[in-house]
Amino acid sequence: MRRRSLCGIFLAAALSLVWGCAGMDYASIATIAVKTTAKAAEASRPISDSEEYYIGRAVAARVLGTNRLVQDPQLIAYVNEVGETVARKSPRPNTYKGYHFAVLDTDVPNAFACPGGIIFVTKGLVLMCGNEDELAAVLAHEVGHVANKDGINSISKARWTQVLTTLGTETAKQYAGAGGQIISLFEGSIDDVFKTIVVNGYSRSAEEAADAEAVATLRKAGYDPGALSALLTKMMAKQGAGSSGIFKTHPPTSERLAKLKSIAPATETPSKLEAVRTKRFKSVKI
Amino acid sequence: MKVPAWWIKSRGWLLLLVLAALLCSPALAGAETMKVSQANQSLLSEPNFSGTPIAPVPTGAEVTVVTTSGDWLKVEYQGNTGWMHRGAFAQAETPKINPLGMLFGGGVQQTKSDEVALAGKGFTPEVEASYRQKHPEMNFALVDQVEGFKVDSAKLQTFIKDGGLNP
Numbered sequence: 001m002r003r004r005s006l007c008g009i010f011l012a013a014a015l016s017l018v019w020g021c022a023g024m025d026y027a028s029i030a031t032i033a034v035k036t037t038a039k040a041a042e043a044s045r046p047i048s049d050s051e052e053y054y055i056g057r058a059v060a061a062r063v064l065g066t067n068r069l070v071q072d073p074q075l076i077a078y079v080n081e082v083g084e085t086v087a088r089k090s091p092r093p094n095t096y097k098g099y100h101f102a103v104l105d106t107d108v109p110n111a112f113a114c115p116g117g118i119i120f121v122t123k124g125l126v127l128m129c130g131n132e133d134e135l136a137a138v139l140a141h142e143v144g145h146v147a148n149k150d151g152i153n154s155i156s157k158a159r160w161t162q163v164l165t166t167l168g169t170e171t172a173k174q175y176a177g178a179g180g181q182i183i184s185l186f187e188g189s190i191d192d193v194f195k196t197i198v199v200n201g202y203s204r205s206a207e208e209a210a211d212a213e214a215v216a217t218l219r220k221a222g223y224d225p226g227a228l229s230a231l232l233t234k235m236m237a238k239q240g241a242g243s244s245g246i247f248k249t250h251p252p253t254s255e256r257l258a259k260l261k262s263i264a265p266a267t268e269t270p271s272k273l274e275a276v277r278t279k280r281f282k283s284v285k286i
Numbered sequence: 287m288k289v290p291a292w293w294i295k296s297r298g299w300l301l302l303l304v305l306a307a308l309l310c311s312p313a314l315a316g317a318e319t320m321k322v323s324q325a326n327q328s329l330l331s332e333p334n335f336s337g338t339p340i341a342p343v344p345t346g347a348e349v350t351v352v353t354t355s356g357d358w359l360k361v362e363y364q365g366n367t368g369w370m371h372r373g374a375f376a377q378a379e380t381p382k383i384n385p386l387g388m389l390f391g392g393g394v395q396q397t398k399s400d401e402v403a404l405a406g407k408g409f410t411p412e413v414e415a416s417y418r419q420k421h422p423e424m425n426f427a428l429v430d431q432v433e434g435f436k437v438d439s440a441k442l443q444t445f446i447k448d449g450g451l452n453p
Contacts, residue, residue, distance in 0.1 A: 050357070050373070051409040058417060060432065061424035069428055076435055081445045084326065084437045089452070093339055096373050098326055102432045118432055132449070167408060183416045186409055190417075222451035273450025280449070 047160065049116075052152050053096040056116030058190045059151070063104075063112060063120060063198065070103035070123055078284045079103055079139075082132060083119060086140040089220035091213060092147035099146070101139065109235075112197045113142035115151040126286050128234065132277035133227035137214055140221075141228065144213030145197075150206045154196035155189045163189075208259055215264045224274060225264035232257050318351045320359070320375045326437065329368025333358035340368040344439055 047055070070076070083101035087093060095117040102120055104110075109125035119142045121135075129135040145151060163185045196202060202210070211228060219225040236257065322343050330337030333355050341363070343349065349361035349370065357372045418426055446453050 048408070049371070054409045054411070054414050057426070057429050058414065058424065060429045061418075061421075061426045064425040064428040064432075065423050069431070077437070080435050080437050081442060084442055085446055085449075085451055088339075094326075094328065094330065094371075096371065097433065098324060098436075100432050100435045102435060118429070163408060182408070182413055183420065186413050186417055187420075189409075220452065222446075222449075271450075277449045 045164065047152050047155070049096040052149070053116040055152065055155075055186075055189055055193060056114040056118055058186070059114045059193050059197070060118040060120075062190060062194050063114070067120075068105040070105045072285065075103055075126075075284055075286060078280075079121065079126070079135070082136050083139045083143070086136050086217050086221050086223070087117075087143050090140065090143045090147050090217045092143075095146065099143065111138050111142050113145040113151060114197070115146070115149070115193060117146055119143065119146070123286060128238075129231060129281075130234075130278075131227075131274070132281040133218070133224040133274060134231045135281065136221065136223045137218060137228035137231055140214035140217040140223075141210050143217065144210035145202065145206070147213060148206065148209055150202050150210065151193045151197055154202075155192045159185060159188050159192065204253075204256075208256060211256065211260050212263065215260065219264075223277075224271075229257060229260040229264060232260060319348045320351060320361070322347045322349065322370075322374055324374045326439065326442075327370060327374045329361065329363060329366050329370060331368060333360070333369040337369060341366045342439060343370065343374075 079101045083099060087099040097116065099117040099119065102118070103126060104120050104122045106122050107124040107127075109122055109128050111119070111121040111125055113119050119139065121138055121142070125138060126135060129138065163182065166181050166185060201207075214228050215225045218227060224230075236254070322345055324345065327343045327345075328339035329341050329343060331340055332338075343363050347363060349359075349363040352360040352362055352367060354360070358369050359372060359375075360367065361370050414426075418424065443453065
């Protein structure tokens with residue numbers, strides 16, 4: 001009798017092991033319990049790289065809901081080559097799904113960095129750049145915003161705290177197949193980022209930090225570090241043309257230009273290789 | 287020495303128990319290799335995207351997994367060891383061996399618990415899917431197109447060299 005009991009125990013243990021590995025329902029329930037406990041412990045965690053990516057995708061989708069993309073493969077390839085060259089030398093050379101650069105088909109000069117690494121530059125701003133180094137300066141500045149997580153940081157702290165609070169209970173709701181408050185919090189986060197990067201612009205300190213990152217990145221990449229101040233000077237001259245687009249989101253103030261010139265004065269005589277770069281910039285049809 | 291009769295009767299079950307335990311052990315799978323599916327990847331010095339790039343890893347390269355830490359994998363590639371994010375690999379590459387499927391046939395039913403794990407992470411593909419349903423005016427098709435804009439590593443090297451830039 002005792003031996004039969006032992007056999008029964010071994011059989012039960014074997015089946016438990018197999019069922020445990022196969023992820024039966026009770027294992028899932030245990031997983032939920034463990035995860036819910038973990039959520040309570042990580043109540044103050046920052047936004048993860050993958051969450052940043054999904055927010056960035058939604059912000060980009062909103063931008064592309066009202067803007068057309070330039071579809072010229074030569075221009076797309078060129079902008080991505082310049083962008084990738086500077087991204088590699090930035091303080092954040094890699095993101096969750098990498099950097100991707102695209103040109104918006106509008107004459108209004110502007111550029112946006114979506115969280116996670118999708119970066120838009122308008123046709124109008126590419127046309128305002130006189131050479132490859134100035135285009136690199138624009139893209140390095142936007143990569144600087146991604147590296148500094150300026151877009152993600154514009155999500156209100158109260159909203160993110162609410163996300164974390166909701167997650168513990170949301171896990172159970174998702175398991176039951178219901179939607180949840182997390183969707184509306186995601187929606188609110190997209191609004192926060194969109195309003196900052198497209199409508200109101202970043203704070204002055206965030207702009208100046210991205211400028212400094214851009215100068216350091218240009219220098220490391222081998223581009224003219226003075227290209228950003230050269231472009232900013234050009235923008236200031238055209239500021240009277242309007243107060244929308246880049247003039248609103250990235251205002252070219254005299255203080256900003258003075259700070260830039262102190263770390264990287266504009267180059268007066270381009271090097272031989274800069275001339276090569278300018279030639280290939282001009283060969284791309286915009 | 288006389289072998290107890292209960293041992294003779296139950297040894298089949300014991301063998302099954304040992305076999306199941308061995309097949310469930312990750313060690314049996316040996317060194318796992320994974321194929322890189324994302325462009326412009328590098329081995330990083332630390333398990334985060336701010337880590338210093340050690341060496342580039344091209345799309346299609348097969349790396350050997352040394353260990354894992356959350357979403358990060360410590361891998362070996364061409365004599366270098368460094369960290370790569372799980373997102374650099376195709377999702378289908380992860381489960382190489384399914385010992386339970388070999389034993390009992392059929393897939394291991396983990397989909398639902400995987401979804402729960404994703405939901406627990408916060409903003410996930412499932413959250414995006416619900417958002418997309420609610421906002422058909424958002425153009426995710428163009429976002430997918432933009433994510434398809436990739437620079438070939440060899441072409442980028444030529445571009446950098448021709449422009450007198452730093453690799």
